[in-house]
Amino acid sequence: xxxxxxxxxxxxxxxxxxxxxxxxxxxxxxxxxxxxxxxxxxxxxxxxxxxxxxxxxxxxxxxxxxxxxxxxxxxxxxxxxxxxxxxxxxxxxxxxxxxxxxxxxxxxxxxxxxxxxxxxxxxxxxxxxxxxxxxxxxxxxxxxxxxxxxxxxxxxxxxxxxxxxxxxxxxxxxxxxxxxxxxxxxxxxxxxxxxxxxxxxxxxxxxxxxxxxxxxxxxxxxxxxxxxxxxxxxxxxxxxxxxxxxxxxxxxxxxxxxxxxxxxxxxxxxxxxxxxxxxxxxxxxxxxxxxxxxxxxxxxxxxxx
Amino acid sequence: xxxxxxxxxxxxxxxxxxxxxxxxxxxxxxxxxxxxxxxxxxxxxxxxxxxxxxxxxxxxxxxxxxxxxxxxxxxxxxxxxxxxxxxxxxxxxxxxxx
Numbered sequence: 108x109x110x111x112x113x114x115x116x117x118x119x120x121x122x123x124x125x126x127x128x129x130x131x132x133x134x135x136x137x138x139x140x141x142x143x144x145x146x147x148x149x150x151x152x153x154x155x156x157x158x159x160x161x162x163x164x165x166x167x168x169x170x171x172x173x174x175x176x177x178x179x180x181x182x183x184x185x186x187x188x189x190x191x192x193x194x195x196x197x198x199x200x201x202x203x204x205x206x207x208x209x210x211x212x213x214x215x216x217x218x219x220x221x222x223x224x225x226x227x228x229x230x231x232x233x234x235x236x237x238x239x240x241x242x243x244x245x246x247x248x249x250x251x252x253x254x255x256x257x258x259x260x261x262x263x264x265x266x267x268x269x270x271x272x273x274x275x276x277x278x279x280x281x282x283x284x285x286x287x288x289x290x291x292x293x294x295x296x297x298x299x300x301x302x303x304x305x306x307x308x309x310x311x312x313x314x315x316x317x318x319x320x321x322x323x324x325x326x327x328x329x330x331x332x333x334x335x336x337x338x339x340x341x342x343x344x345x346x347x348x349x350x351x352x353x354x355x356x357x358x359x360x361x362x363x364x365x366x367x368x369x370x371x372x373x374x375x376x377x378x379x380x381x382x383x384x385x386x387x388x389x390x391x392x393x394x395x396x397x398x399x400x401x402x403x404x405x406x407x408x409x410x411x412x
Numbered sequence: 413x414x415x416x417x418x419x420x421x422x423x424x425x426x427x428x429x430x431x432x433x434x435x436x437x438x439x440x441x442x443x444x445x446x447x448x449x450x451x452x453x454x455x456x457x458x459x460x461x462x463x464x465x466x467x468x469x470x471x472x473x474x475x476x477x478x479x480x481x482x483x484x485x486x487x488x489x490x491x492x493x494x495x496x497x498x499x500x501x502x503x504x505x506x507x508x509x510x
Contacts, residue, residue: 110413114420118420121420122427125423128443138443144424157460160469160472172446172483176487179491194503202430203430205433206426207426209426210422210425210426214422214423222418225464226461226463231464240473243470244470258477259481261481262484263484266485270491
C-alpha cells in the first residue's frame with residue numbers, strides 16, 4: 108500500500124517534470140525539471156530494494172551531473188532559448204506523434220507481457236544490498252569494473268583536452284593595462300583612476316548609494332545609471348543625485364564632448380582594448396549592448412520631451 | 413506493480429526521445445538523453461526486482477558510470493563549439509553536411 112502511494116505520487120511528479128523539461132522555453136527551467144525527475148527516480152530505486160543505487164543516483168546525477176549542466180548553462184549563456192523556426196517542416200508535429208506512438212507501443216507491449224509476481228530481492232541480497240552488489244562487482248564483473256576506471260580517466264583527460272585553449276597572444280600584464288588606461292586618458296580624457304569608493308564617512312556601501320566627494324557633494328562617477336533611471340521613474344530619486352545628474356547633462360550639452368561614462372567606454376571599447384574584449388567572456392558584449400540600448404532609450408525619451 | 417514501473421519507464425523514455433527530436437539547444441538535447449538513460453535505469457532496477465537477481469542493479473550502476481563520462485565529454489564538446497560559433501544550437505553545426 109505504502110509503495111503504491113509512493114509510486115503514484117512520484118510517477119505523476121516525474122512525468123510532469125519530464126514534460127516540463129521538454130517543453131519549457133528556458134534551459135535553466137529544463138535543468139531544474141531534470142533534477143526533479145532524477146530525485147523522484149532515486150526515491151523509486153529506494154522503494155524497489157536498491158538503496159545503493161538510490162544513493163549513487165543522488166550523488167552522481169543530482170550532485171555531479173546536474174552541477175555540470177548548470178555550470179555549462181552559465182558559461183554558454185542562461186538566456187539562450189530555442190529558436191522557434193523549424194528547419195525541417197513538420198518536424199515538431201511528427202516528433203510528437205512518433206513519441207506518442209512509441210510510448211503507446213512500449214506500454215502496450217509491457218501490458219501484454221505476462222509478468223508474474225515479482226520475486227523480490229530477499230534471496231539474492233541475504234548479506235545486504237551493498238555487500239551483495241560488491242561481491243558481484245568484484246568477482247564476476249571485475250573486468251568490466253576495471254575497464255570503467257579506464258573509461259573515466261579517458262573522459263577526464265578528454266574533457267581537459269577539449270576544454271583547454273591555447274593563448275594566441277600573451278596575457279596583458281598589469282603594466283600593459285595601466286599603459287592602456289593612460290593612452291585612453293590622453294586620447295579621450297577618460298579618468299584613469301578607479302571609480303570612487305563609498306568614502307571614509309560612508310554609512311552605506313550599497314550600489315544605489317552615491318559616493319561622496321571630500322566636500323560632501325555627490326560624485327557623478329559613482330551614480331549607477333540604471334538605478335538612477337529606475338528611481339526617477341518611481342519618483343524616489345534623492346534630490347542631491349538628481350542635481351548632480353542634471354549638472355552633468357548640462358555640462359555635456361555645453362561642451363558637446365561628453366565626459367566618458369560607462370556607456371561610452373563600453374560602446375567604443377577603444378582600439379587599444381580590442382584584443383582584450385575579444386578574449387573576455389561573452390557577457391561583455393551583452394552588457395555593452397544593454398548599456399548602449401539603455402542610453403539610446405534615455406536619449407529618445409529626452410527627444411520625446 | 414512491476415508493470416507500473418515499466419510503463420513509467422517507457423513513458424519517460426518516450427518523453428526524452430521527443431525532447432531530443434524537438435529541442436534545438438544542445439544542452440537541453442543532452443538533458444533529454446540523460447532522461448532516457450535514467451528511464452532505462454528504472455527499467456533495469458525493476459527487472460532486477462522482478463527476477464530476484466542483482467544483475468539488473470549492477471547494469472544500472474554501470475550505465476550511471478558511462479552516463480557520467482558521456483556528460484563530461486558531451487558538455488566539453490558543447491563548450492568548445494560554443495567558443496568557436498557563439499551558439500549552442502544544434503542547427504548551427506551542420507557543416508559536415510556539405
